[in-house]
Amino acid sequence: MQSPLVPRNMYDSYTELILPFGSSAQRKEEYINASGGIRMGKLMEHLDSLAGSISYKHMLGPGVQTLGRIQERGFYIVTASVDRLDMLTQLDPSRDLRLSGQVIHTGKSSMEVSVKMETIGLGHPDETVLLGRFSMVCRDANTHKARQVNPLIISTPEERSLYAMGEHMKKRRQSGALRSLSRVPPSSAEAAALHEFYLQHGQYRTKGEDDSADSERIWMGDTRLEKCMLMFPQERK
Numbered sequence: 191m192q193s194p195l196v197p198r199n200m201y202d203s204y205t206e207l208i209l210p211f212g213s214s215a216q217r218k219e220e221y222i223n224a225s226g227g228i229r230m231g232k233l234m235e236h237l238d239s240l241a242g243s244i245s246y247k248h249m250l251g252p253g254v255q256t257l258g259r260i261q262e263r264g265f266y267i268v269t270a271s272v273d274r275l276d277m278l279t280q281l282d283p284s285r286d287l288r289l290s291g292q293v294i295h296t297g298k299s300s301m302e303v304s305v306k307m308e309t310i311g312l313g314h315p316d317e318t319v320l321l322g323r324f325s326m327v328c329r330d331a332n333t334h335k336a337r338q339v340n341p342l343i344i345s346t347p348e349e350r351s352l353y354a355m356g357e358h359m360k361k362r363r364q365s366g367a368l369r370s371l372s373r374v375p376p377s378s379a380e381a382a383a384l385h386e387f388y389l390q391h392g393q394y395r396t397k398g399e400d401d402s403a404d405s406e407r408i409w410m411g412d413t414r415l416e417k418c419m420l421m422f423p424q425e426r427k
Contacts, residue, residue, distance in 0.1 A: 195340040203248035206290035228283050241303040241324035248293045265337045275322040285309040295356025299336035301326045302356035
């Protein structure tokens with residue numbers, strides 16, 4: 191039987207990571223792409239890892255230094271979904287980058303994690319580049335079933351606003367799952383929209399015929415690519 195869980199404050203799970211692009215040419219070299227910008231795919235991987243670290247910190251306490259073995263902890267955490275990633279401005283590769291976040295909402299076995307990406311340094315004000323929200327779930331290491339997570343302590347108006355945002359995202363995700371086509375058939379309005387789309391775009395037309403009125407449709411054969419290679423400076427010899 192699982193012992194009672196200690197409630198946590200929101201700030202207990204706060205975690206940040208500094209990527210010194212502006213102050214370390216060597217570190218910047220590890221993230222640069224062929225056009226001189228930053229590889230966003232690597233930053234997305236960091237955000238996912240950060241959300242996981244934040245979730246473990248919420249479960250294990252703010253003083254935790256290492257995760258240890260999953261079997262010894264008795265649980266593990268996985269990313270259920272990335273609810274939203276909003277890119278607010280262009281990333282400046284000449285400035286350091288700070289990734290930060292914290293748990294803003296908890297359910298029975300789930301956690302909503304808010305993350306932020308900011309450019310800092312060079313004597314300029316900090317600028318928010320990206321805001322995102324991850325949904326994380328906790329599982330028992332032995333049974334792989336849902337495991338209860340530590341509840342949150344809400345103590346300030348700002349924390350209540352963050353908690354309400356997390357609650358809204360969770361309810362919207364659950365509502366969307368209930369309306370999924372794997373559960374229910376299309377509504378009359380959705381069926382009508384599909385039929386209208388078919389009448390407008392779904393009529394068969396042989397290639398070569400005049401399709402100037404259907405400029406949004408592309409033939410599958412026209413999308414064929416022989417080879418696509420992503421080249422990064424880190425892989426050069």
